[in-house]
Amino acid sequence: MEPGQRHFELIIFDCDGVLVDSEVLSCRCLSDVLGTHGIRLEIAEALDLFLGRNTGAVLEHYRGRGDALPDRFLDDLRASVRASFDVSLQAIPGVEAVLAGLSTPHCVASSSDLDRVAFSLARTGLASYFGDRLFTSQMVARGKPAPDLFLYAADRMRAAPARTLVVEDSISGVTAAKAAGMTVWGFTGGSHYESRDGRAILNAAGADRVFARMDDFWRED
Secondary structure (H helix, E strand, O other), X not given: OOHHHHHOOEEEEOOEOOOEOOHHHHHHHHHHHHHHOOOOOOHHHHHHHHOOOOHHHHHHHHHHHOOOXXXXXXXXXXXXXXXXXXXXXXXXXXXXXXXXOOOOOEEEEEOOOXXXXXXXXXXXXXXXXXXXXXXXXXXXXXXXXOOHHHHHHHHHOOOOHHHEEEEEOOHHHHHHHHHOOOEEEEEOOOHHHOOOOHHHHHHHHOOOEEEOOHHHOOOOO
């Protein structure tokens, strides 16, 4: 057992940007699908607005701007994301070794819907490390940055929030974990941070630690 594991009863992993390198792919899909409905959104802007948020946040944002999205928008987006992931999705380098070495109970808590999370983990060969321990924003009243999802996951896993570690890549995820009274480590190894200062972004959000390589998961800073 790695020494750090003894401090925690549970480790909660976000999926997108932590387990799988999906954030740029999904934001590109969002940009493309919005474009078919006459709405321009750059990928960088999509990351700023929606990183770590669920599709409800997208609908709410454009509804607030007065841009009506058609009923088929979410279906179109899901289809685009599924096709993109099927061709291009990869696991975050080094994450499988981290998961294989865990003796601490662990689960996923994601803003994405359950079908997408399950598909992503199966596509990248990570599904066996989590089984049915998958929790999503569909299961709670409020998604990230509210703490509901993390508290729900900890309750289902029978772990105390104060003894729970969350691994997150987004401001909304870090905010949610801190509001839940959990320790949170920010991860900046996804491709969406190649041109952004992820360390500064996640430190400012309140992360207890920020690291950029899964090989350094248990390394003392």
